Amino acid sequence: MTSTGHNRARSITLLVMMERIRAFEEHACLAAERDKLVLGAIHPSIGQEASAAGIMQALRRDDILLSTHRGHGHTLAKGADPLAMYRELLGREGGCCGGKGGSMHIADFNVGMLGANGVVGANITIGAGAAHGLKLLGSDRIAVDIFGDGAVNRGPFLEGLNWAVVFDLPVLFVCEDNQYSATTQTKSVTGGPGPAARAEAMGLRVTVVDGNNAEEVANAVDEITARIRSGEGPEFLHSITYRQTGHTSFDLAGYRPEGEADRHKAEDDPIARQRGLLAAMGANQGELDAIHANAQEEMAGLIKQAAATSFPPDDTAFSDVQDLGSPIREAF
Template identity: 60%
Template structure:
C-alpha cells in the first residue's frame, strides 16, 4: 500500500481521470451501503448481492463505454449499472418494489435493466448473460455500426455451459464483445479454484481463440488501461476479447450472508487491498476530499425518496409481465 501523496511519484498520472474514477467508486460503495441498510430496515424485497470491493472493475471498464454501447450484468449488478450511467433513484425503488423502479418494482435487484443507458439487464441465472451478450453482439454486427457489448460475469460462471457457447459463438462470428470475468475467488460459499479444472478463465478463453489478459481488478488505473486497449480493438472490428480481473468480495455472498466459510484474517488482509483506498492513496493530500460525503448524500437522498415512494397500483400487476394476450384468460 502507498501512503497519501504517492501520486507525486507517478508523473504520468491523469489526476482528473483518477478523481472521476474515485468519485464513481464512492457512488457505488455508498449505493450498496444504503441498500444494505435497507435490509436492516426490512424494505428490500428479495436478496441483494453486494459489489463491495470490486468497484474498480466496473468503473475502469465503463469509462470506455459509450452510452449506446451495451452491457450485460449478473446477480451482483448494482455497480455495473451505476457505472454504465443509470440513475440511483429508480434502482433503489426497484430494490424496494416501489412505483418508478427500473422495472416498475416487479423485478428487484437481480432484474434491474435500463435500456436508456444500454444496460440490458442484471441476471439471476449464473452465466446466462454470456450467451445473451453474444446474441446482442451478433445483432450489433448485423445492424452495422461500431457499438461494443460488454459482458461481466463471475469466476463461478466459467464452469457453466453458456461460457463455452457464448465465447465460441463470439469467436466464430468475430463479434464486438468484451467478456470480463470478475474473479473474486468464490462462487457463493465455494472457493472457485476447488471446482475449476485446468488453468482458469483466461486459459479457457485462449483455448477458444480469444485474445485474453489478466489484470489486477483492484487497481482502477490498471483496469482502465487494459479495458481501453481491448475496447478500442473491438470497436475497430478486431473481434471478441477477454479480460480476467482478479479481485475479492469483501462482503458476504448476499447482504445477509455472514461468510463464515472464510477466516476473518483473510478478509482483513484483503481489506488492505480495497480498490477505493488504493486509488485514494495515489492522490496528494487534500485531493479527493468530499467525494465520499457527496456520494453518501446522493445515495441517502435516493434511499429516502425511494422509501417514501408508494407501491405500484394493483391495476399494474400484469403490465409488462407478459407481452401478449390477456393474462387473466391465459391463466386458465
C-alpha cells in the first residue's frame, strides 16, 4: 500500500470513530434529557472527539486507559462495546459494570479501560500506579491517563506526574483541555502559563497539539507511544480542544461569552475538519455522508436495545462488594 493509501485508510478510521462517538453521545443526551432514561448526570465530550480518536488509534487493546467523568469517547475508541456502555448508562443488566456504576464509573477491563472517575484528578495517581504495575511486571504495555484542564489545579496532578518521573514509568499523561472546568473558564483559576509548563518543570517530555485536528493528535501520539513503549519514560500531551456543550447534558452553559460556542462549532469542529480533509483527499460527499448515517443508525439501534433490557435483580446490589471478613464485621 502506498503511503497515501495508508494515510487515507487511517483518516477514514479516524472519521468513523469520531462520528460514532458523537452519535453515541447525541443519543445518550436524548435518552437523558428527552426520555428521562438516565439517572444522574452525563457529561458529553461533543467537540472533543478528535482527541479520543487520535489517541486511541495508537494504543493496543491490552494497553491501559484511565479517564474522567467525560470519558465515553475515550472508552468507545479504546474498543469497549457500545451496547454494554449504553446499558451501563441506563442502569440495565449487561451494562459493562452490571448496570450499577453508570456513566461516571464505566470500566471495561477487557479492553484495558480501568475506569472513568467522577473525582476530578483522582485518576491521575491511579494511572501512575497502574503504569508502575506494568513496569514491575516487565510488560511492554503502556498506560494512558487522561484528565481535564481543571484537574491540573488539584494535588494528584503533582503527585502522579512526580511519581511517574521518579520511577520512569510507561505512562502518557494527557491533559484534554476543553478550556472549561464545569462552569468556570479554566484560565481564570490557573496560575502561570498552564499545564504544559507545569509538566515540563517536573521533567516530562511535553507535546502540545491542536486537539481538534485528529491527524495531528494521531501523528503525535503514534510517536509518543512508540517512545514510551520502548522504555523512554513518561510523557505529557496537552491536547487543546473545546467543549461544545454545557458541562452536563442539562447545562445550557449561559456563562460562556456570547457567540463563542457557535464560532467553535462553525469553524473548528473536529468532525467537519476531518470531513474537509478527506474531501480534499478525494473522498466524495456520498462516502462521507454514509459514514455519518451508519454511525447514527448504529447508535440509534443500540440505545433502543439497551432501553429494552431489564434492570438487574435487586440482589445484585450485594455482589461485587468487597467483604474480606474484617474483625470489626466479625464482632457484629
